[in-house]
Amino acid sequence: MKSPFSYKVGVTMEDRIQTGGKTTRRSFLNILLTVILFIGIGGVIRTILLFLWPSKEIIQREAAGGPTSIPLNQIPVGGSKMIRYRGKPFVVVHTAAGIFAVSAVCTHLGCIVYWDKDKKVLVCPCHAAFFALNGSVISGPAPSPLPVAQVKIVGEQIILS
Numbered sequence: 001m002k003s004p005f006s007y008k009v010g011v012t013m014e015d016r017i018q019t020g021g022k023t024t025r026r027s028f029l030n031i032l033l034t035v036i037l038f039i040g041i042g043g044v045i046r047t048i049l050l051f052l053w054p055s056k057e058i059i060q061r062e063a064a065g066g067p068t069s070i071p072l073n074q075i076p077v078g079g080s081k082m083i084r085y086r087g088k089p090f091v092v093v094h095t096a097a098g099i100f101a102v103s104a105v106c107t108h109l110g111c112i113v114y115w116d117k118d119k120k121v122l123v124c125p126c127h128a129a130f131f132a133l134n135g136s137v138i139s140g141p142a143p144s145p146l147p148v149a150q151v152k153i154v155g156e157q158i159i160l161s
């Protein structure tokens with residue numbers, strides 16, 4: 001039985017010889033799948049590179065401090081989303097009490113905090129600082145509160161300003 005992992009990518013010279021140099025349906029599908037595979041891999045690599053090194057235009061737009069919007073349906077109640085706001089990571093949290101946008105950069109040594117939906121606090125994984133949604137320090141070594149952004153709901157958009 002042929003292993004499911006024995007699929008060959010592309011058309012080898014051996015394939016061409018066996019078919020007398022003709023392009024068979026199989027070799028055509030191999031070429032097509034190879035092209036699709038490389039397009040998919042290229043798209044993933046491009047997305048990762050843009051995330052790690054955003055274009056100058058994106059950096060300038062974020063640094064300029066213009067409002068940032070997020071579709072409301074992207075953050076269900078109880079959920080959170082990490083975004084870039086004014087060039088810095090922010091965590092946007094949607095609770096039954098409202099929507100909050102808090103800097104995700106810990107004021108202790110700069111680790112990235114995350115929303116713990118069970119404990120309902122922002123947690124720094126490095127030295128266990130805990131923050132409330134208004135940015136205030138609940139406990140831990142953080143010397144000052146996390147900066148917060150103003151949040152408005154306009155239609156179906158969450159607007160940070």
Ligand code: FES
Nearest residue numbers: 106108109124127
């Ligand atoms: S970096 Fe966050 S508590 Fe130390």
